[in-house]
Amino acid sequence: MTKSALQVARAAYKPKMPKALHGTVKIEEGAATQSVADQEAVEKLFPHTYGMPIVKFVETTDKIDYPTANVGVILSGGQAPGGHNVIAGIFDGMKSLNKDNKVYGFLMGPGGLIDHKYQELTADIIDEYRNTGGFDIIGSGRTKLETTEQFDKGLEILKKLNIKALVIIGGDDSNTNACVLAEYYKAINAGVQVIGCPKTIDGDLKNEMIEASFGFDTACKVYSEVIGNIQRDCNSARKYWHFIKLMGRSASHIALECALQVQPNFCIISEEVEAKEQSLDDIVNEIATAVAKRAAKGDNFGTVLIPEGLIEFVPAIKALISELNDYLAHHQDEFDAIAKDQQRQYIISKLSADNSAVYASLPEGVARQLTLDRDPHGNVQVSLIETEKLLAEMVGNRLAEWKKAGKYAGKFSPQVHFFGYEGRCAGPSNYDADYCYSLGYTASALIAAGKTGYMSSVRNTTAPADQWIAGGVPVTMMMNMERRHGEMKPVIQKALVKLDGAPFKFFASNRENWAINTEYVYPGPIQYFGPTEVCDQTTITLRLEQGK
């Protein structure tokens, strides 16, 4: 296998860890916990794993003998930089407990557990993947572990491989399901612990005890690198407005972090759009106003960051999509019989007045997309809507109107970009390499301590790594009840951007300046070998959240 020079050099990196994890650890237990909301309902659903204490690991000089315990590992959902290091941390942690411990990886996500597809992860394999991006060591998948039938099927192979604990590396949904599984295995006395690890580049799995989901740091740095490069180009060529969409499902953490890093001329935060009940037209006006103000200074160029989930946060579009889904579900044949060039008019005539007006205001391509591309459940595939093109086109139209009215005299040439796959599997930054390895190592300590229904937690990560705090948080503590597919379900509360949080407030207090002036920052590529202020800093979001 051919390797790049960096792949070779980076393989030798030793991730930094909390001081406590370097030797033998002992566990310190805190007080009993309760869920963030709906305590009664959550407790009822998790009688065996509710109310457990937060735990913390501290150094000890005690010598402890651990019996052998095999561990299974699952990567669940979308890729995030550092997943391989979580597994390396688990491996090294389990081997340090007892050299006979084995680690098994279930292949292609939770499905591997159900279908009994697995591979033993030996030292050779682990070494091949240390400090690398991607989830290719065992693959990932989106099968949901939800039914007792699946749990029982999984238990068969866990028993067969003598696996005492399962670590599920995933986002909020996967960790919720990990806890359901932990509860079930405890209820039936299966003898298998379940530990979760917080993963997602989206950054929406975080709370008081979980500072960050891994991968967010690296992904944002990669996006900020290329956005910074585009901004330098923008500032050199002085002739394009770049509309840049950024991955990140619903929350706008990625867009916000990138904005903090690069100081663009404009950044949309979906959570603010929703809170202010803005229409697409309001957003277009705001951007067009910034374009016009810059044009008045002779600056016919700029950058706009757009969070992927935007469309669903615009109340008017949300309402339109909902009615469209509903209408077409009952009139698909009628719609299909309409001549192509009449379809738009047909839809306009059928929708309620408000939605009809919104639909009529959309550019033709997007209007068509809303009626054509539907997922297997008959829903519009919102993620396929090229919001970056939509906004660029609508802003262009608005400026053309203003030009006619004599309110604007600039030039407007847009370029569009979408970044997502560029960052999900990047090689982890030092922060993510260290954080992930520590999360994995901590998971092994939780296993040794006999815990189940816990998420691995590493905190104080804006300090140097030896001051990081390793421990575990009961997953039930992060839960509340939410309506999902028409049913109340216990789920980990998703963390959206808080409009009263320090990161958003910092952005909001600077954006006027960034909009009109050219205050671009150029973060450059992730560095692994240089000065610590270049290589070891985590996100600005986390630093602001922690008041640093």
Place this chain on the structure above:
Amino acid sequence: MTKSALQVARAAYKPKMPKALHGTVKIEEGAATQSVADQEAVEKLFPHTYGMPIVKFVETTDKIDYPTANVGVILSGGQAPGGHNVIAGIFDGMKSLNKDNKVYGFLMGPGGLIDHKYQELTADIIDEYRNTGGFDIIGSGRTKLETTEQFDKGLEILKKLNIKALVIIGGDDSNTNACVLAEYYKAINAGVQVIGCPKTIDGDLKNEMIEASFGFDTACKVYSEVIGNIQRDCNSARKYWHFIKLMGRSASHIALECALQVQPNFCIISEEVEAKEQSLDDIVNEIATAVAKRAAKGDNFGTVLIPEGLIEFVPAIKALISELNDYLAHHQDEFDAIAKDQQRQYIISKLSADNSAVYASLPEGVARQLTLDRDPHGNVQVSLIETEKLLAEMVGNRLAEWKKAGKYAGKFSPQVHFFGYEGRCAGPSNYDADYCYSLGYTASALIAAGKTGYMSSVRNTTAPADQWIAGGVPVTMMMNMERRHGEMKPVIQKALVKLDGAPFKFFASNRENWAINTEYVYPGPIQYFGPTEVCDQTTITLRLEQGK
């Protein structure tokens, strides 16, 4: 101005230089030269700058006093990483000759010379831009310096600022024009030397004496970083085919270099398409065949690299576009009067049989684009054609046919990307930082030696920098006569990918393996501070060309 930690750290980098340039230099002149072709015609056009010797700088202990000489600098054309370092090299070089020398930058490209827009570049300004990407220090532009009227207008301001030499940093066309200007100023005894520097990320300005155009190294590394990340994602998710278009005007050097760096499943080289007279259909078949072969192994994922200029190298499309341009130039009103949904049929009925068939085979969106988006001269804007979408769609259609015919049973989900602006203004790699600084410093030595009509040349750059060879090459030596806009013009021969060159041959001998197996390499981000094998290597293209 807010700066990232890397911006601050990188500012302190001292570019490495050829050993000869560290102290006082003396010039060594070689034998007289001649142009690569059309010697008589070129000599006739450049009586004062034809046939000059190649020169080389070597160390000397002689102490030489240089009179003061101010220098003007112009950035011409598209951005390329390292432009600021060329200027820093000129500045440091001129100051080392005589501390009273001044450097002036003409603003926003060659237009600044004609319009007398300039700025003195002081030490403070230069220091602000050392080792940074972009051309924002003085801006760039695409005005062509071609007429004696422009030359005379420029001379006014050169005289006023007491400028003895002008350095034009640009691509093949800009360097050609620099030589025309040098010839003119020499002919009229204007007392202004003109020196060129080889710039372009496209990599198509190179020959025996000019190993590389600056920026190619950095841009390819940035593209390879993100393509590598996508490949890791591709190999982890195992469900997408990524079609990735790469900037690079006509030549495929960027696509080829990226292919050498990342080992994708497929890479199209335009020069090969032309040589083999391939149709779009042939290309689609080749890609679909690779997709089908991988699918047969259970691998429904992969990567395809596409050079930006491809479309113009497909003989059938070239012919179609040419007839379309011609036909619509004479029938635009007739065409506009046709109902939108009849236009495609109209065009099919009007073109010659061959072109009509090609047009009919194109997906609707592209067919429409070919008739709608026209530049001010009435030509199709080929660069706007989203080749990556076109190919993804056509491959999908072909696979659907094969599926019906029972010849293919895989899944095909494409994702498309286009990378260009992400790399043009990236911070220069160590190679480009060193190379550019050396080119600029060498330009100052050429000025000191009284040369004009030369291009700054730094060679042997696959060796450590102190072994690099600094010198100058007469621009006329690289010229031949080519037909441009219906007229024979002296131009620097553009370097396309040579199908018998080592880089292409290496690619060709490996691509079968890369197509079917998953041999991805992950170059990762450009590193500035690590081991030399990670930080200081230049392109694989150059290493293969030099047999290293």
